[in-house]
Amino acid sequence: MPSRLDAHSTLPPTPERLVILFTDILSITATLSTRPLSTSADATAIDIDTLSFSYGEQVALDTLSLRVAVGAVFGLLGPNGSGKSTLLSLLTERRRPQSGTIRLLGEPLTARLRARMGVVFQEPSLDPHMTVIETMRLQARLFALPGAAATRRTAQLLDTVGLADRGSALTATLSGGMKRRLELARALIADPELLLLDEPTLALDPESKQRLWAHLREANAAGLTLLVATNDVQEAERYCGTVALLSAGKLVAQGAPSELRHGLRREAVRIEWRDGAVPDDGLLEALPGAGQIRRAGQVAHVTVDAAAPFLARLFERAGERIHAVRIEESTLEDVYFQLVGRAISQPSPHEPPA
Amino acid sequence: MIMELTAIGALVARDLRSLFRARSQLYSSVLFPLMLLAIIGTGVSEGLQPAGVSDYVTFLTPGIIVMTALFSSTFSSASYYQDRDSGMLRVLLASPHPARVILFAKALSAVVIGAAQALLVLAAAATIPAIDFEWQYGVAGSLALAFFAILVLNFFLAGLGQLLASRIASMQGFHLVMNLVLFPFLFFSGAFFPLDNLPLWLHMLGRVNPLSYAVDMMQLALYAGDDDGFFGLPLDIAVLTALAAAIFYVAASREVGADR
Numbered sequence: 210m211p212s213r214l215d216a217h218s219t220l221p222p223t224p225e226r227l228v229i230l231f232t233d234i235l236s237i238t239a240t241l242s243t244r245p246l247s248t249s250a251d252a253t254a255i256d257i258d259t260l261s262f263s264y265g266e267q268v269a270l271d272t273l274s275l276r277v278a279v280g281a282v283f284g285l286l287g288p289n290g291s292g293k294s295t296l297l298s299l300l301t302e303r304r305r306p307q308s309g310t311i312r313l314l315g316e317p318l319t320a321r322l323r324a325r326m327g328v329v330f331q332e333p334s335l336d337p338h339m340t341v342i343e344t345m346r347l348q349a350r351l352f353a354l355p356g357a358a359a360t361r362r363t364a365q366l367l368d369t370v371g372l373a374d375r376g377s378a379l380t381a382t383l384s385g386g387m388k389r390r391l392e393l394a395r396a397l398i399a400d401p402e403l404l405l406l407d408e409p410t411l412a413l414d415p416e417s418k419q420r421l422w423a424h425l426r427e428a429n430a431a432g433l434t435l436l437v438a439t440n441d442v443q444e445a446e447r448y449c450g451t452v453a454l455l456s457a458g459k460l461v462a463q464g465a466p467s468e469l470r471h472g473l474r475r476e477a478v479r480i481e482w483r484d485g486a487v488p489d490d491g492l493l494e495a496l497p498g499a500g501q502i503r504r505a506g507q508v509a510h511v512t513v514d515a516a517a518p519f520l521a522r523l524f525e526r527a528g529e530r531i532h533a534v535r536i537e538e539s540t541l542e543d544v545y546f547q548l549v550g551r552a553i554s555q556p557s558p559h560e561p562p563a
Numbered sequence: 564m565i566m567e568l569t570a571i572g573a574l575v576a577r578d579l580r581s582l583f584r585a586r587s588q589l590y591s592s593v594l595f596p597l598m599l600l601a602i603i604g605t606g607v608s609e610g611l612q613p614a615g616v617s618d619y620v621t622f623l624t625p626g627i628i629v630m631t632a633l634f635s636s637t638f639s640s641a642s643y644y645q646d647r648d649s650g651m652l653r654v655l656l657a658s659p660h661p662a663r664v665i666l667f668a669k670a671l672s673a674v675v676i677g678a679a680q681a682l683l684v685l686a687a688a689a690t691i692p693a694i695d696f697e698w699q700y701g702v703a704g705s706l707a708l709a710f711f712a713i714l715v716l717n718f719f720l721a722g723l724g725q726l727l728a729s730r731i732a733s734m735q736g737f738h739l740v741m742n743l744v745l746f747p748f749l750f751f752s753g754a755f756f757p758l759d760n761l762p763l764w765l766h767m768l769g770r771v772n773p774l775s776y777a778v779d780m781m782q783l784a785l786y787a788g789d790d791d792g793f794f795g796l797p798l799d800i801a802v803l804t805a806l807a808a809a810i811f812y813v814a815a816s817r818e819v820g821a822d823r
Binding site: 301302303320321322323324326328330332333334335336337338339343347348350351352353395 | 565566569570572573574577580581584645646649650651653654655656657658659660661
C-alpha cells in the first residue's frame with residue numbers, strides 16, 4: 210500500500226496523521242466484511258409493508274406498502290407533508306416505524322445494511338469547515354474503504370461530478386449546484402446498491418438540475434437503484450421509470466408515468482383570465498369535454514379530450530374574459546389532482562415535520 | 564468492531580483537524596489559563612494569601628488545569644450543535660454504524676482535545692520558575708496520577724457535555740447552562756481556595772461537587788506535600804471514575820436526533 214502520509218502531506222502533522230494511518234490499517238480489514246459474499250437473489254430493492262408513522266396525533270404515513278425493483282428509478286411524488294421525507298427518515302433509521310415492516314436489498318434494517326446504501330438529504334449536509342477531498346475521505350472511512358481505494362474512488366467521483374479541480378476548496382465556498390453534486394459524489398463513495406434522494410434538485414438552477422440527473426442516470430445505468438422523493442412533477446415524469454403518488458401518508462397510485470396518465474384526458478388547457486374577469490366555477494364545468502379543473506388565482510388548468518373544439522367553445526362563451534391560453538399535454542400533476550383533488554404544489558393541510 | 568474503530572478514528576481525526584485549523588481557539592485555550600494563573604496567582608499571593616496555603620500560585624495550578632478541561636469540554640460539546648446545524652450529524656447517523664458509535668467518537672474527540680489542552684497547560688506551568696510542584700509520588704508517579712485525573716475528568720465532562728447538548732435545543736442555551744451551572748461548581752471545588760475552612764453550606768456543596776474530586780486528585784499529584792488531600796486519593800479515584808463511567812455510558816447510549 211502506498212504511504213498515506215505522503216498523500217496527506219498538506220495536512221498538519223502529528224496526532225491526526227497517526228490516527229489516519231491507524232484507521233487506514235484497520236479499514237483494509239474492515240472492508241472485507243462490509244459486503245455480502247453474494248448478491249441477494251431477491252429482485253426487490255425496497256419492500257415496505259403496511260408502514261405507519263405518526264407525529265403524536267398527526268399521521269405522516271398510513272399503512273403504506275411499496276415495492277421497488279432492483280435497478281429502478283422510483284419516484285415518490287407528493288406535496289410537502291405527504292410523507293415522503295418521513296418515509297426516507299424511516300428507511301435511513303433516523304426514525305423507527307410504529308407499525309409495518311421495511312426490508313431493503315432483501316434484509317431488515319440494520320446499521321450494517323447502510324453500508325450498501327447511499328443517501329442524499331433534502332437539507333444541505335456538508336461541514337463548511339472541511340474541504341471537498343476531506344468530505345469524501347471522511348465518508349470513505351465511515352464506510353471502511355481502504356486508503357488506496359478511497360483515493361481512487363474520490364478522484365473518479367469528483368471527476369464525474371465536475372469537481373476534480375475543487376478538491377482543496379472548503380465546501381462553504383462551493384455554489385449550490387456544486388454542493389449538491391458533492392453530496393451525490395459522497396453518497397456514491399462506497400459504490401452503493403441503493404441510493405435514497407430527498408428532493409435532490411431542490412433550489413437548483415435548470416442547468417445544475419440537468420447535470421445532477423445526468424450523473425444519476427449514469428449511476429442507474431451501472432445498476433444502482435434510485436428512490437427519489439420529489440414534488441417536482443416534470444422531474445418525476447422525465448426521469449422516473451415508476452412513480453408512486455402520495456397524499457397524506459397514503460399511496461394514491463403507482464406506475465409508470467404513461468400508465469398513470471392512461472385514462473386521463475389526453476390534453477390540458479391553461480387559461481389565464483383578464484384582470485377582474487375570472488368567471489364563476491360553473492362556466493368551465495359546463496363546457497362539454499372539460500375534465501379536471503384546477504384554479505390558482507387568475508389561472509385555470511383544465512384537462513380535455515381534445516383542446517381545439519374545447520377552446521372554440523370556450524372562446525364562444527367567454528372569449529372577452531381570456532387573456533391567454535396554452536395547450537399542454539396532461540401531466541402527473543393532472544393525475545394527482547384527479548385522484549386527490551389537490552395540486553402537488555399545495556401542501557397537505559397538516560404538514561408533519563420533515 | 565474493526566469497522567467501528569475505523570469510523571471512530573476518522574471522526575477523532577476530523578475533530579483534531581478542525582482544532583488545528585481554528586488556531587485562535589487552540590492558542591487561547593492554553594494561553595488564557597496561563598494568563599489567569601499569572602494574574603490571579605500573583606494578585607492573591609501578594610495581598611490575599613488564603614489560610615493554610617503556603618504557595619498560592621502552585622496551589623492554583625491544579626485548579627486552573629481543571630478549569631482548562633472545563634472550557635475545552637464546553638467548546639468540544641458545542642461541536643454537536645455545529646454538526647447538527649450543518650446537517651453533518653444526519654450524514655454520520657446514516658453511515659453504517661449505530662448512533663452510539665458516532666456519539667462515542669464525538670465524546671472521545673472531546674476527551675482527547677480536552678486532555679491534550681490540559682496537559683499542555685500542565686507542561687507550560689511546570690516550566691514557570693514561580694511554580695514549585697511537590698511531586699509527592701515522584702515525578703513519574705505524580706505525572707501519571709495527573710494524567711489519569713485529567714483523562715477521567717475529561718471523560719466525565721465530555722459525557723456531561725454530550726448529555727446536556729442532547730437535552731438543550733440551542734447552542735446559546737447550552738452555553739448558558741454550562742456557564743450558570745458548571746462554572747459555579749468550579750468556584751467551590753477547591754480550585755481557587757481550600758475547602759477546609761469554609762462555612763458548612765459551602766463545605767457541603769464542595770463535598771457533592773464532582774469537580775472537587777478532580778481538583779483534589781490534581782492537588783495530590785502536584786501540590787500537596789503529603790497524601791492526605793481533602794477526600795483522599797482512593798475516594799477521589801473511586802468517585803470520579805464511577806461518575807465518569809456512568810455519565811459517559813449514558814451519554815453515548817442515548818437516542819439522538821439529527822434534526823433541529
